Amino acid sequence: MTSMFLERGLLEEAAVLLARTAEVWAPVDEPGLDAPSFGRPGEGLPLAIGPRLPLLPLKTLFLPRVEELFRFAGGAEGPVVVAADVPERERVVLGALACDIRSLELLDRVLLAEPADERYRQRRERTTLLALACTGESPACFCTSLNIDPLRPSGADGLLSPTGEGWLVEALTGKGRDLFERLEPLLRPATAAEIEAAGALASISRAAVSLDPPPGGWDRVWELATWEETATRCIACGICTVLCPTCHCFDVQDEKRGSGGARFRVWDTCMSQQFTQMAHGMNPRPLHFSRVRQRFLHKLVYFAERYGAIACVGCGRCARRCPNATGIDEIAARLRADLEEDGNA
Amino acid sequence: MPSGLMTPEPAVIRAVREVTPDTLLFQVDVERPAGAAPFDYLPGQFAELSVLGVGECPISITSTPTRPGLVEFAVREAGDVTRALHDLVAGDRLGLRGPLGNGFPLPALEGRSILFIAGGIGLAPLRGLINFVLDRRERFGAVDIVYGARSPELLCFDWEFETWAAAPDTALHLTVDAAAPGWDGEVGFVPAMVRRLGLEPADRVAVACGPPIMIKYVLDDLAAAGYGSDDVITTLELKMKCGVGKCGRCNIGPRYVCLDGPVFTLSQLERLPREY
Numbered sequence: 331m332t333s334m335f336l337e338r339g340l341l342e343e344a345a346v347l348l349a350r351t352a353e354v355w356a357p358v359d360e361p362g363l364d365a366p367s368f369g370r371p372g373e374g375l376p377l378a379i380g381p382r383l384p385l386l387p388l389k390t391l392f393l394p395r396v397e398e399l400f401r402f403a404g405g406a407e408g409p410v411v412v413a414a415d416v417p418e419r420e421r422v423v424l425g426a427l428a429c430d431i432r433s434l435e436l437l438d439r440v441l442l443a444e445p446a447d448e449r450y451r452q453r454r455e456r457t458t459l460l461a462l463a464c465t466g467e468s469p470a471c472f473c474t475s476l477n478i479d480p481l482r483p484s485g486a487d488g489l490l491s492p493t494g495e496g497w498l499v500e501a502l503t504g505k506g507r508d509l510f511e512r513l514e515p516l517l518r519p520a521t522a523a524e525i526e527a528a529g530a531l532a533s534i535s536r537a538a539v540s541l542d543p544p545p546g547g548w549d550r551v552w553e554l555a556t557w558e559e560t561a562t563r564c565i566a567c568g569i570c571t572v573l574c575p576t577c578h579c580f581d582v583q584d585e586k587r588g589s590g591g592a593r594f595r596v597w598d599t600c601m602s603q604q605f606t607q608m609a610h611g612m613n614p615r616p617l618h619f620s621r622v623r624q625r626f627l628h629k630l631v632y633f634a635e636r637y638g639a640i641a642c643v644g645c646g647r648c649a650r651r652c653p654n655a656t657g658i659d660e661i662a663a664r665l666r667a668d669l670e671e672d673g674n675a
Numbered sequence: 676m677p678s679g680l681m682t683p684e685p686a687v688i689r690a691v692r693e694v695t696p697d698t699l700l701f702q703v704d705v706e707r708p709a710g711a712a713p714f715d716y717l718p719g720q721f722a723e724l725s726v727l728g729v730g731e732c733p734i735s736i737t738s739t740p741t742r743p744g745l746v747e748f749a750v751r752e753a754g755d756v757t758r759a760l761h762d763l764v765a766g767d768r769l770g771l772r773g774p775l776g777n778g779f780p781l782p783a784l785e786g787r788s789i790l791f792i793a794g795g796i797g798l799a800p801l802r803g804l805i806n807f808v809l810d811r812r813e814r815f816g817a818v819d820i821v822y823g824a825r826s827p828e829l830l831c832f833d834w835e836f837e838t839w840a841a842a843p844d845t846a847l848h849l850t851v852d853a854a855a856p857g858w859d860g861e862v863g864f865v866p867a868m869v870r871r872l873g874l875e876p877a878d879r880v881a882v883a884c885g886p887p888i889m890i891k892y893v894l895d896d897l898a899a900a901g902y903g904s905d906d907v908i909t910t911l912e913l914k915m916k917c918g919v920g921k922c923g924r925c926n927i928g929p930r931y932v933c934l935d936g937p938v939f940t941l942s943q944l945e946r947l948p949r950e951y
Contacts, residue, residue, distance in 0.1 A: 609754025
């Protein structure tokens with residue numbers, strides 16, 4: 331198949347063309363924000379297709395921050411459910427990066443496990459992911475340490491590789507081929523030089539980070555004094571859970587409007603004391619450090635044991651945005667060191 | 676389950692009965708449209724009960740599938756949703772999602788003698804299993820039921836006691852924490868009564884549910900008395916929202932109480948962090 335090329339100046343036009351048949355989402359730059367956010371191209375904000383991580387991860391498009399589950403209305407015998415599942419339009423995401431795409435594959439393991447979350451499943455099935463080959467933003471990210479290839483993300487339907495004055499485009503799945511057929515009027519065959527340049531793309535060197543257990547395993551990690559020691563600087567703001575592409579915990583609440591209302595789900599955080607606080611007073615994680623421990627062990631140990639992978643994609647958002655600059659990489663290193671020291675004692 | 680993982684189905688309350696001053700028994704008709712699968716459940720499973728506009732909370736099923744008809748839930752008033760449930764009366768609707776969770780391991784219990792140990796409202800999930808066992812009496816060995824509460828009026832399901840005590844090869848051992856006027860039965864904590872009875876492990880399985888402090892002593896005592904950790908079963912309560920393993924709230928280490936529990940053997944719990 332001939333390799334095709336999309337010229338930089340045609341990007342906005344490509345987004346408009348795709349928007350005729352689908353809801354298009356892409357990183358856009360909002361005034362005053364230091365990072366792009368996922369938005370709708372063509373609504374006045376400039377596209378930010380590049381290796382800059384959006385502030386909020388891709389999960390926002392699949393497990394929205396607030397989502398109505400159903401509405402209810404007052405009836406003679408009390409409120410009754412009047413609306414439930416709302417089908418979603420077909421969607422295209424332009425310019426997603428490998429770390430965020432990998433996070434969807436991890437979220438799938440939770441949300442598509444039987445009984446599957448129907449709303450999430452519909453969004454996944456109806457979304458075509460067009461990835462941008464990521465040449466790296468900052469040394470704070472470490473996707474390569476988690477076996478993610480930032481230049482050829484697995485899980486994407488199509489790939490844009492930046493080269494020269496645009497992008498070499500490549501379909502990776504049937505969904506991706508359909509998408510490029512729609513873009514055909516804007517594509518031209520790539521030149522040999524462009525193909526060669528795309529093949530020679532290199533990602534900036536990234537931090538080598540290990541989230542793996544020490545040789546003796548994580549067995550005694552729960553008991554370590556490390557938790558009490560490291561938790562002292564955490565202010566329990568929960569921003570790490572908001573920004574983490576793999577954090578998926580949600581709360582379910584009702585909102586009354588007159589005699590009716592709605593039940594919705596909303597992102598929640600395990601850093602909150604309320605998260606596990608039961609109505610009759612008992613709380614299995616009553617102490618701050620026990621909640622810090624839960625967050626990191628969920629990523630490093632519990633998720634790995636249950637779903638077969640560490641729940642981290644190396645995006646570095648937690649470390650960069652934490653008020654106290656605590657990242658999962660630093661915690662894992664400290665735990666490994668303390669376990670080894672403990673073992674040698 | 677009807678469409679929508681998080682959408683409750685309507686169920687009509689046919690009767691409400693006082694269990695204790697703070698606990699009501701709801702007898703619920705899970706009406707499903709013609710052709711839909713019936714509400715089939717196991718003792719030990721639970722359901723999410725909704726009052727639309729207030730919220731939803733997990734409540735164990737206290738009836739037994741051996742007695743088809745109404746499904747029963749004992750609800751102790753503790754927070755907003757249980758308070759709203761207490762305001763409902765016969766004829767009202769509530770929202771229901773379920774049955775959820777694993778339920779008791781019935782095949783593993785068959786042929787065994789069973790020591791039931793319960794404290795307070797902890798009898799609710801065990802009552803379904805006790806009545807299941809007594810309805811299938813020939814499939815099980817000796818039954819001992821040790822049950823206690825803080826005071827006589829907090830003993831749940833007192834209308835069952837006579838039937839249980841009179842069932843073949845079944846003994847009911849009641850106790851309350853402190854002496855009270857009109858109470859001529861045993862006085863003392865549940866773990867002490869279990870120790871005093873000295874029921875040998877032999878072919879026996881222990882099934883316990885109660886407040887965390889009671890469970891802690893009971894589990895330790897049973898281990899000391901020689902019960903194998905596969906032969907000690909308990910059912911746990913943690914805060915839940917979705918009830919189907921998505922919202923990430925009820926984990927104990929890598930296990931979710933809503934999916935992998937609420938029923939666990941002691942040997943399963945021994946491999947988990949002590950966060951329950």
